[in-house]
Amino acid sequence: MHPALGSSSNQSAVPKPYPPMPPRAGSHPAIGSASAACLLPLWLHRSMQPGPRSCQRARTGQPARRSAIHARQDSWRASTLSMQAWRNLFTLFILIMVSDKATIYGDLARMTYKINILSKAQRYFDTLDERTILNIWSSIAELKKNPYRRRPLVDIIKLRGFKSPPMYRLRVGRHRLEYFIDENENAITVTNAFLRSGDSDYR
Amino acid sequence: MNAVEAKECQEEMDYSEAAHVDEEYEYLLKNKDQAITFEEYCRKRGIKL
Numbered sequence: 001m002h003p004a005l006g007s008s009s010n011q012s013a014v015p016k017p018y019p020p021m022p023p024r025a026g027s028h029p030a031i032g033s034a035s036a037a038c039l040l041p042l043w044l045h046r047s048m049q050p051g052p053r054s055c056q057r058a059r060t061g062q063p064a065r066r067s068a069i070h071a072r073q074d075s076w077r078a079s080t081l082s083m084q085a086w087r088n089l090f091t092l093f094i095l096i097m098v099s100d101k102a103t104i105y106g107d108l109a110r111m112t113y114k115i116n117i118l119s120k121a122q123r124y125f126d127t128l129d130e131r132t133i134l135n136i137w138s139s140i141a142e143l144k145k146n147p148y149r150r151r152p153l154v155d156i157i158k159l160r161g162f163k164s165p166p167m168y169r170l171r172v173g174r175h176r177l178e179y180f181i182d183e184n185e186n187a188i189t190v191t192n193a194f195l196r197s198g199d200s201d202y203r
Numbered sequence: 204m205n206a207v208e209a210k211e212c213q214e215e216m217d218y219s220e221a222a223h224v225d226e227e228y229e230y231l232l233k234n235k236d237q238a239i240t241f242e243e244y245c246r247k248r249g250i251k252l
Contacts, residue, residue: 116238118231130250137252140241161224180231189238191227 040092112144114187121177121193132175139172147181147188167191 117125125133142153147168150156155171159178170177178192245252 115241117241117244118234118238120230122239122244125244133245133248133250134252137241137245159220159224161228162221164225164228167224167227178227180228189231189235191231
């Protein structure tokens with residue numbers, strides 16, 4: 001019984017100070033460390049263990065001095081996970097999500113398309129100087145990663161035909177490159193290239 | 204130009220653009236074997252990428 005609530009017959013009148021609390025179950029200093037991945041199952045198992053005070057006092061050999069508040073805390077701790085365990089679970093969840101995203105973006109980054117040029121586009125490229133070709137190359141190098149999505153350096157619009165698959169038009173400064181995407185061969189075929197003239201791209 | 208004329212004009216433009224896409228696709232199917240990669244083209248012209 002807690003000293004504030006009254007003393008029992010076999011206890012002394014002067015209340016003894018509580019012994020220092022041992023660390024709670026589930027507290028582990030290495031949180032979110034990738035190098036501790038091999039210890040993860042053990043760490044999680046330890047985190048799942050609830051840590052009621054009475055058990056800890058029994059381990060330390062001290063007589064149990066419990067108040068009603070402590071008893072309520074103990075029952076709550078015995079019935080649920082500690083805060084550290086919830087933190088560990090949340091960290092694990094974040095780690096899984098991040099690694100999953102990294103895998104997805106890694107796959108996308110590894111998959112690149114081959115760029116083919118047809119003769120009509122080649123004839124237009126012949127009229128351009130080396131600097132312009134290098135500009136086009138920088139856009140094409142970015143396009144190879146993902147030819148569908150519009151982003152910086154890859155300013156594209158999608159054009160639809162009546163019976164053909166969609167064609168895309170890439171803007172590189174005042175130059176326009178029209179291409180089709182072949183998903184089976186992982187290839188982008190540039191069919192036409194021209195200089196934008198007037199208000200409309202369409203000629 | 205009223206709204207009806209503007210809509211007709213827009214539809215005409217879309218029609219011609221779709222026809223252009225079809226033309227380009229036919230051209231691609233005919234000349235697919237003549238395609239070269241961009242790297243090959245730059246090598247031909249002596250441009251270092």
